[in-house]
Amino acid sequence: MVDVFVxxxxxxxxxxxxxxxxxxxxxxxxxxxxxxxxxxxxxxxGSGKILFLQIRDGTGFIQAIVxxxxxxxxxxxxxxxLSQESSISITGTINKDSRAPFCGHEIWVSQIEIxxxxxxxxxxxxxxxxxxxMSNRHxxxxxxxxxxxxxxxxxxxxxxxxxxDSHGFLLIDSPIFTPNACEGTSTLFETEWFNGQKxxxxxxxxxxxxxxxxxxxxxxxxxxxxxxEKSKTRRHLNEFWMVEPEAAFMDLEGTIQLAEDFLCYTxxxxxxxxxxxxxxxxxxxxxxVKNTRKPFPxxxxxxACDKIAKLGLEIKTGDDFGSPHETELTKQYDxxxxxxxxxxxxxxxxxxxxxxxxxxxxxxxxLSPEGYGEIIGGGQRENNEQxxxxxxxxxxxxxxxFEWFLDLRRYGSVPHSGFGMxxxxxxxxxxxxxxxxxxxxxxxxxxxxxx
RNA sequence: UCCGCGAUAGCUCAGCAGGUAGAGCAGGUGACUGUUAAUCACCGGGUCGGCGGUUCGAAUCCGUCUCGCGGAGCCA
Numbered sequence: 001m002v003d004v005f006v007x008x009x010x011x012x013x014x015x016x017x018x019x020x021x022x023x024x025x026x027x028x029x030x031x032x033x034x035x036x037x038x039x040x041x042x043x044x045x046g047s048g049k050i051l052f053l054q055i056r057d058g059t060g061f062i063q064a065i066v067x068x069x070x071x072x073x074x075x076x077x078x079x080x081x082l083s084q085e086s087s088i089s090i091t092g093t094i095n096k097d098s099r100a101p102f103c104g105h106e107i108w109v110s111q112i113e114i115x116x117x118x119x120x121x122x123x124x125x126x127x128x129x130x131x132x133x134m135s136n137r138h139x140x141x142x143x144x145x146x147x148x149x150x151x152x153x154x155x156x157x158x159x160x161x162x163x164x165d166s167h168g169f170l171l172i173d174s175p176i177f178t179p180n181a182c183e184g185t186s187t188l189f190e191t192e193w194f195n196g197q198k199x200x201x202x203x204x205x206x207x208x209x210x211x212x213x214x215x216x217x218x219x220x221x222x223x224x225x226x227x228x229e230k231s232k233t234r235r236h237l238n239e240f241w242m243v244e245p246e247a248a249f250m251d252l253e254g255t256i257q258l259a260e261d262f263l264c265y266t267x268x269x270x271x272x273x274x275x276x277x278x279x280x281x282x283x284x285x286x287x288x289v290k291n292t293r294k295p296f297p298x299x300x301x302x303x304a305c306d307k308i309a310k311l312g313l314e315i316k317t318g319d320d321f322g323s324p325h326e327t328e329l330t331k332q333y334d335x336x337x338x339x340x341x342x343x344x345x346x347x348x349x350x351x352x353x354x355x356x357x358x359x360x361x362x363x364x365x366x367l368s369p370e371g372y373g374e375i376i377g378g379g380q381r382e383n384n385e386q387x388x389x390x391x392x393x394x395x396x397x398x399x400x401x402f403e404w405f406l407d408l409r410r411y412g413s414v415p416h417s418g419f420g421m422x423x424x425x426x427x428x429x430x431x432x433x434x435x436x437x438x439x440x441x442x443x444x445x446x447x448x449x450x451x
Numbered sequence: 452u453c454c455g456c457g458a459u460a461g462c463u464c465a466g467c468a469g470g471u472a473g474a475g476c477a478g479g480u481g482a483c484u485g486u487u488a489a490u491c492a493c494c495g496g497g498u499c500g501g502c503g504g505u506u507c508g509a510a511u512c513c514g515u516c517u518c519g520c521g522g523a524g525c526c527a
Contacts, residue, residue, distance in 0.1 A: 047490090048483040067484075084477085101487055120461070124477045125488045127463055131519060187525075204527095229525055230452075242527065323523075365527095374527060422527030436527095447519075 024060030027094055027105050036091045037062070037107060040142070041082050041118075043125065051079050053109075054101070055090065061102040061144060064090055066109045075112050085142070087115040130435070137442060138451045148277040149438055152270060153427055157222075159269040160243050160423070163262055164220045169245055172212035174205025174221040180401045189228045189238075201226035204420060207350070207405055209246035210381060213416055214408055220245040232446050233323070234435040235373045237424060239444040246418030252352075252362040252380040255417040256338060259366055259376050260294045262421075263336065267292040270430055284432040288369050291335045298338045301360065304329055320346045327371045336375075337367045349395040350388065352380040352415075364419070372429035378419020385409035 022035040039057030046052070049068035054061060066079045082088065092109040100106040122136050123143065133140045140146055165171070177191075177199050188200040205221040212219040222243040229236070245258065267289060271278075278284040299307070308315045311328050315321070320342070321329070330337050341360040344353050351361040363379030382388045385406055392399060399406070427439040437443035442451060 043488080045486045045489050046483085047486060050484040050486080052486050052489085054487090063487085065485085069484095097485090099485060099487085120478070122461070122477090124462055127476085127488090129463070129520085132462065225527085227526070231523095231525065232520085233522065233526095236526075240527070320525090322525095377527065420527065425527055 022094075024055070024057050024062045024103065027060070027062060027103060027107075030094045031096060031105075032093060034091065034093055034110070035107070036089060037064075038089045038115075039087070041084060041086050041088060042142075042144075043084065044082060046080065051076075053079065053082065053090075055088070055107075056142065056144075056147075062105060062107060063100050063102065064092065064107045064109050066112065070108065070110055071112065078114060079109070079112055082114065083118050084121040085118040085139075087118070089113045089115055134437065134443065134448060135450070141441065145281055146438065148274075148281045149427070149431055149433070150441060152274050152277060152431060153423075153439060155273050156266060156270055156423065156427055156430070157241075159266040160222065160262075160421075162269075163265050164243075164245055167218075169218040169220045169247075170212075170216045172209065172216065172219040172221060173223060174202065174208035174212075174244075176202050176223065176226075178202045180398075187227050187229050189226050203227050204242065205244050206246065206418065206420060209244055209418060210350075210408055210416065211404070213246040213248045213418070214412065214414070217249075218245070218247040230446055234437075235323075235425060235428075237436055237440060237443055237445055240436075240440065241423040242420050243423065244418060244420040246416060248414050248416045250380075250417045251415055252340070252364065252417060255378050255380065255419055256298070256340070256364050259338075259364070259378065259419050259421075260296055263366070263376070263426075264292050264294055266426075267430065278431065282431050282433075284430075288334055289430055289432075291369075293335075296336045296338050296366070297333055298340060301339055301342045304339050307332070318343050318345065323373065326367055326373055330367045330369050330371065333369060336369060338364055339367060340364045347379075349391040349397065350381050352382045353387075362417075366419075368425070368429040370429065370432075372425055374422075375425045375429065376419050376421045378417065380415065380417040383409055383413045383415055385413065 020030060020033060020035045022030050022037060024037065024039070037055060037057055039055045041053055042056045042061060043054040044051065051066040053064040053066060055064050066076065068076050071079070089112075090107065090109050091111040092107040095106050095108055096104060097106045098104070121139070123133070123139055141150060161171075179197070179199055188203060190198055190200055193199045203225050205223065205225070209219055209221055220243060223241065224239055225242045226239055228238065247254070247258070250258070271286070271290065275286070278286060302317060304321075305315050305317045308321070308325050308329055313325055313328055315325055340363065341354060342363055342365070343359060344351060344361040347361045347363055351363050354360045354362055361379060364377070365374050366376035367373065368375045382391060388406065388409055389399060392402060424436040424439040428436045431439065433439060437445060
């Protein structure tokens with residue numbers, strides 16, 4: 001952000017001066033200059049005649065020094081009694097100092113004004129429980145770790161958009177209200193339309209991307225999706241964000257390569273921008289994250305089952321992996337792992353069966369290392385009308401609801417593929433967080449709708 | 452839905468061979484000119500989740516309900 005020179009009409013004691021209004025993010029440009037910072041008191045320490053105020057302004061954190069000799073006694077008393085998270089406006093000189101926390105600079109305060117006094121701020125300096133912090137999410141997001149996570153989230157979203165925008169994919173938003181289930185029937189949030197018809201909150205934008213890619217070639221959607229599953233684990237949210245690219249004339253191999261290239265690009269972008277946040281603030285060991293380089297190891301579902309069995313876990317070929325299976329399997333690798341050709345039986349109706357072995361689907365899961373689970377799932381779609389209709393009937397779907405979807409197979413059907421990536425799981429892995437709920441500003445989970 | 456764990460000060464937790472509550476942080480007052488979750492001294496703060504039961508006596512033992520947490524299933 002560019003600094004601006006404006007008179008501060010609302011602050012009487014500087015009315016006659018022109019002062020630089022600065023932000024902490026651009027503070028190093030103002031070395032030895034007199035600036036005004038508007039922000040909040042993050043923490044305070046005192047030592048008699050000198051006070052250390054830790055200020056945050058949304059763009060960063062900085063330490064302010066209030067020396068008794070530099071300010072009026074009224075201002076010193078005011079600073080001494082400032083409470084945590086009071087909003088303040090301070091004017092002072094920027095100085096580099098090796099002792100300064102956060103940004104290596106400090107502001108030597110010459111004037112200080114309180115904008116609003118904060119009373120009994122609930123989040124103390126000592127430790128808190130997760131439930132308490134989630135109940136105070138609206139305040140918790142002010143703290144330095146949460147600040148970093150949400151900034152990295154914003155960067156990840158930008159990286160995702162930039163990747164697809166610059167690789168020929170057109171953003172085509174899928175609707176959120178949908179008349180029917182995409183994959184199953186039991187996991188949707190239900191609501192009522194004006195005419196009394198039941199409608200659902202979308203759990204995936206994929207079907208609409210299939211229509212979009214037949215119109216525009218390569219498309220993607222990126223928005224919130226909703227799952228009504230009563231999952232209570234650190235990998236689950238009932239509302240989360242998913243990016244779903246889809247491309248015409250792309251087969252399973254193409255989708256795998258796209259997923260690899262995409263993930264490498266986005267992870268590299270995040271590392272370039274946020275390596276310091278990750279290592280210093282989130283204390284993330286980035287060794288494995290930095291291994292996100294093409295190509296990723298690949299394994300067939302059946303081979304993965306053998307491997308899991310050899311690791312001593314019980315698994316029947318034909319069953320889907322459970323969480324412990326995934327975790328043990330991915331522990332064998334120091335990179336994201338791609339598992340392909342799951343049994344058709346356990347996959348969605350639109351998955352294309354393998355030509356040589358129709359018991360298995362042309363699908364892929366990308367499993368994150370370090371136990372964060374599946375972060376990408378996708379594959380090639382069934383593009384034959386008759387085969388698709390049979391599959392839909394086998395899945396108990398009402399063909400009438402899907403006439404438009406079948407039209408895509410009637411009017412110039414082509415092989416096409418795509419995948420979906422869960423934003424929060426990917427972010428939780430990059431940041432090394434215990435729980436995905438910290439990766440979204442306001443998490444919606446089974447037991448939490450507030451704040 | 453199932454399996455575990457938990458509920459004590461504003462917050463984090465200790466107290467559980469049954470004898471009516473304690474620390475740190477937060478808040479208040481004071482000391483301290485370089486603190487890094489600063490430190491030190493003092494002060495205020497609690498129907499020990501609800502309801503029943505056992506007992507002379509329950510935060511502590513038993514039952515039950517409510518709420519929270521973790522995991523499984525399902526999934527990104």
